[in-house]
Amino acid sequence: MADQKMKERRRVSLMIMVLIFQVLSASLHGCLAATGQGQPPRKPTSIHPRAGVRSSVFLPVSGNVYPLGYYSVTIGIGNPPKPFQLDIDTGSDLTWVQCDAPCTGCTLRRDQLYNPSKNNFVDCKDPICLAVNSPNPPQCKNPNEKCCFQVQYADHGSVLGFIVLDTFPLRLVNGTLSKPNLAFGCGHRLQNRGLHPPTPTARVLGLGKSKASISSQLSSMGVTKNVFGHCLGDNRGFLFFGADFVPKSGMTWTRMLQSSSYKHYSSGPAELLFSGKPTGIKGVNVIFDTGST
Template identity: 30%
Template sequence: MAAIVRTGVSVVVAVMMIQVATVLCGFPAKLTLERAFPTNHGVELAQLRGRDRIRHGRILQSSGGVIDFPVAGTYDPFLVGLYYTKVQLGNPPKDFFVQIDTGSDVLWVSCNSCSGCPETSGLQIQLNFFDPGSSSTASLVSCSDQICAVGVQSSDSACLGQSNQCAYVFQYGDGSGTSGYYVMDMIHLDIVVDSAMTTNSSASVMFGCSTSQTGDLTKSDRAIDGIFGFGQQDLSVISQLSSRGLAPKVFSHCLKGDDSGGGILVLGEIVEPNVVYTPLVPSQPHYNLNLQSISVNGRVLPINPAVFATSNSQGTIIDSGTTLAYLAEEAYDTFVAAITNTVSQSTQSIVLRGNQCYMTSSSISDIFPLVSLNFAGGASLVLRPQDYLIQQSSVSGTTVWCVGFQKIPGQGITILGDLVLKDKIFIYDLANQRIGWANYDCSTSVNVSTATKTGKSEFVNAGQLSDSGSVQNQPNRVILLSILVLFVKLSIFSGFLHL
């Protein structure tokens, strides 16, 4: 739901949203994610593609620890398909449930007097509206503020009319959109420093106050309070915090792919010896990578590498918000044919509503091939069958599996969504302009390292050590993480208190 239509790379990037985690002076921040998967798999791929199209646009007062957010998952993600978590904004703080979107930059929430904003949600969460006049620490952002001018360059902000108020207008691929103005206010955080102590912290960030929503944003079935942009442009929260030395310029996630869902999101670099890295394509608004070839069972497919080259109309994007995965049209048929030929003796091949599917009573791990996406720098992303197939139905011991990769007619865009990203660590190293990954059991803890101002690396053992449950059912529950924190207390400069 989060890829904003821009000039340059004009692509509908579906992005589901998770939440913010911040950090003091380079210490890692941690967010635990939940996602529940349905017990049946009867959702049609057309529905998933439709949802993807809709979504394809201070300083901390404590010195170290892991920032934890209470989170809730959603049922039936093949229909809803989002990670969301609670952020607290303003003074006194107020709760807002937001998605995290790596395909856009801005954090925005619904504001009072909002036209078209839903008031109820099928996700069983209490929706709220932000009122700048009710927060003692809120201030409006004017067109003369430097941060507004920076946002104009990336099309994330605009100055309209004679109001001198920094504003925004975001339009999404399905015609839905939101508009509003920017405010500066506090985001409140819980820093867990051991299994029995939590300290309160806050940081000043600029975020959007939505006064109008249209299209699917107005629907209540999967409504949330807003969108948390986690992109790399200057108005993203990670950019705001890292530019002031409050957070490292790297974040990582590990999304569970089993039926229990869940995952980990940290501000910092997850330390894992098997991580491989590939460089980001420079000067792109999204997380573009140089995909060079695709292999099936170790054999490179006969696809012209130019099909994957980044330009205004094509390229490969890592997008944690897309449910499925999308392959450039010129590569799609060759890819599907290679899968089909490999399993032709073990499955019954069928086409359902335009999708290549297979009927089998065997385990897909036993009969379907490994697929390798080969990137610049020698980094390969190896996909198991469950990383490129979607189970559609099962009758009398026979299961129908369909290729989860889709194609966008007339476009050379490749989008790697949750289908591909799950059960792996992904590291977005913005400081070094690279992305890394490794296969991982995302139900276990991870080690996180960040470079501090002293030049040393700090390590935190962070992980999903308890079930968060429903935020709505347990609104006051604080999820304690059992962690070991080794840290150096750093000097804090009062000049960081404001932008």
Template identity: 35%
Template structure:
């Protein structure tokens, strides 16, 4: 009988020794670059908790839910109660406005906001708070987030999500709030986006800091680079050829599906890429509206087929000597029509910035170490989720 009870007693002792909060949590991600256009985590919000799909966005420091009645979202629209708004004089409201700026028409009693995103879209709403049920299910902290009533602009996201999971470099982002609530001990998180679809988001895991990765210091926060994660300036190369003598300010933005380049370097890159291709590829138009696109001799069925026809490798070389390698499967997508389309877009309105989107982050563990002010990345199998302490409870 003692032998039967020994494992149970062991588990009970383990539970007694573990803290009531989790210092490390892992969320499964759904979605893909194409055709979904986003990666999302399922967050359980409210009491009783209800599930919502939130687009993982390192370019926004505010988590938000769509609250407009009639919105086309996967789950029933979140309905806040009257006792949930964050007051206008609350420190969280002041912190939010320091991050995103004061709204044109500030409310007298509640904390309203206006956010403008890198892709030109915008959102208006009210800051509220509600309970978030975390993976362990034990702690349900109150987290402040935006309840959006108006939005517009050229959203890259689809109606496949209920809102945004703000992980940007700010004061009211989810990770900062979890640390203030003593749910995690370190302001560290990492995401791994799989080219097969899905992936995972890890929050508070200190083990990733000792991983063999390419580390680059975070660029200082400035008026221009205020809420964004930037490893600083880099030069763009195609194979051994430098695309431009000018450096670009790189920004990591998981809220962008594709990677964005200034018009000049983009045109130079496309010209250099075309010159490197074999005559077996034919340039075609594709319903995805991406450009340029190519048809191969037998068409393309998966990213593995890209390697047979596209040999050129891109790279971003940073000031400290670190390099981000960008093989064909991280700058091309295979569409539903069997074409290979270029997943880097040229833009007039971003100056000399290079916005690294999901397509280029695929199959890489990207680490945001706010404790030491650095960013890191390494090749990884993102379809294999690591274990967390919460797994102990899920197996009991």
């Protein structure tokens, strides 16, 4: 009986966290929302869309913090769509996939890689190229050159590639099928020299603050509102784009810094307490990064 009670306490004490962000908008503030720790998850009705649903996208999330160390969603790219499992990351602006261009250092089989056509590549003169490479503009000798990108990760090495455009078929919760052309990275040179082995995903779904992020692009096209959020459970959860799944109650809210000069989502300076006692660590900026356990 004692063992059963202990297991139940552990189950109930699992904290389910919902991160909800609004990027580059004055109408709402980005926020972190979490159900109270030590409380059981709310009933599934809390994640149903509100009445008068407009345009939102709802995607199941799989994975966990331990032992996998990541959460992912599966999204189709292309026409016909090919499924790619992407590691969701609020600390990255750019979405990118392993790409057969050809690829050096890719961890997936060749038939699992994204295969671009010559019509998919974005030119250096395209505004999205500048957004991807901000604040360092691309060094292009010719404006018609292919737009390149490079991302360095503290724990997973680096990736080099080209920016491409392709269709992302997304089923909206109102039943409509939207097929926006979104810009993302075609990563063809990977250096997996980080502190940890690379995840087995096709790679990264960037949910950062810049105009290059998926949420910003969907908003600029009028597909969804510039809001996204995710609920992370023990080994499952959900990701949504749009404002229709923002919970009405049972949440704790905190504002994000609105400074455009600050790259990550942050609530500003904070103090670290241990068992309610000061640790001496204070005044440091807290950032929210689902790409880092």
